[in-house]
Amino acid sequence: MVKKIKRDKAIFKILAIFSVSALLLSACSSKADDTAATGDAGGTAASKVYTPLATAPCDLSGKSITFLSVLKGHPTLRLWQQGFLDQANALGFKSATIVSPDEPDWTKAVTLGEGVLATGTDGLVLGFVDPVEKDLIAKFAAKKIPVVIGHVQAKPEDYPGVIAYAAFDPKAWGSAAADAIGEKIGGKGTVAVTEGGFNPVEDAVASSFTAQMNAKYPDVKVLKPAEEGFDVPKAIAKAVAIAIANPDLVGAVGTTGGSPVTWAGASDQIGKPIWAIGPDATRPNLDAVRDGKILAVAAQPGYEEHQMAVDLVANAICGNAPAQFANDLPTPIIFADGLAPYYAVVDAIDARVAKQ
Template identity: 35%
Template structure:
């Protein structure tokens, strides 16, 4: 082989090697994942986003969060255009959509028809019930209601009257409240639960409703709220009404942990907000890579009280919350 032919052959090998290396780099490149969450700025939602973004960074992915910028107004119609605008400027490999109610299901179906793998979190709709949905991760919702009922029933010594409130009527809170009632009836039949009231998501309005409920029901000795601000709602109402209450709310956001530590609330259900969101990032990544994933991914949720707080404070510190 003469010198020119040998050099050409070596050049071809070099180019092929470079192309092979480029292919390996491309296959290893991070994914683009979109996170769609109405009421984006609610403190519970921000904690979810922290778990998602931390796992995205660990996986080497680029992830974007969109949703209507509010801490009190759950607005699907305002969030979908923001998602579509993000999709117009960035090619996403997978999309995570917060889907606690049917109003957002058509958007998930649309994404599925367009070829996007879609994951939801915090709710576990039955497989096949939401067209386009490839996987769901979230707490075992009935067990969360059951855990709250057992913790509260034991604290009350099996006697008392409970006020039960929800943020709104939705698949997550409805199931949790039903499980709470069922467990309480089975385990503590002498405890009475009032008719469920919707406290909403605006803090001052929710507290005013709770105060009015206490004024109208002087026999109430405890309150369980299935929404993230519930511990704050009921501790504020108890203070204003000057009524001692056994209070259990939802979620280990810092404000709620502080209430438990101070004794203003008895406990909170440790919905696995950070964990389920990190798992959502993993599922989206795997789907983007064409891997098979389990559709249902349930996570446990127990009640934490004053002696259980430190690991959750540490988690919030890591998340910058």
């Protein structure tokens, strides 16, 4: 039986990686709710990126595991939570608890983490991480509680006490998006690059996209990155302005979770297709691909990262140290013919949220 508590917090940095395109469901209270996980809702989707442990490395029926992050109601965070809950359920943990404030407040997250430390847990998964958590992480490590970071690349010296991370390589998906868009537009025309906010993760996607497009499709003009922000109507208006200023615009890459909706909206308003790619595999973004409004979604492996994070924690609880600190998963580019397994994940999320 898998349990979950809610509480999430963050700062601008996390908003820059997620999309506020869907801060639509964060109206949960901070009480605990009991919600069963759904099994591996990812199915085929997850297997393309990561094959989770099918059985526990030891008996975990008396063990508990906790997920700590911010922005509990954000669709991207719910995707991560689903991977965490499904894999914890699959491995037979006594309980899996989501601890997170609804708002982007890391200070609240630390306070909640102190509460977890006081009440006890056998393992901790950090959905994203912030420097303000360093002292908290050290306290967990001092109690020999394994801590794994999800979604964010880090170095061992960045967060002493963390035993590993499970994340994605932003440069890899930027390059893959350039290949897909360049082929779709026949190697000609202008493409835009938009970011939610300028930060190392989004900048890495943007720079790798530009470099690959320049190298493979030299006749394509790549515009300099523009900031779309996180307000959906304003982001669409900015994208429309880019399209109007560049009449030969035929493609775009957006590096934040709201970018698919941004470019789908812009395409609707100007009345012509803009072959865009952006993250993540949330329902509005999948719908935009299904409806032919954008080319594809970059399925940043948030679900699979947190399956892997659970596996790393489980192995550590069972006395098996991680094979390596860095664990980078691929980010598939998902076209209309590959959406079904990703819809299975968001269907499971919706069912879980409906029970709250």
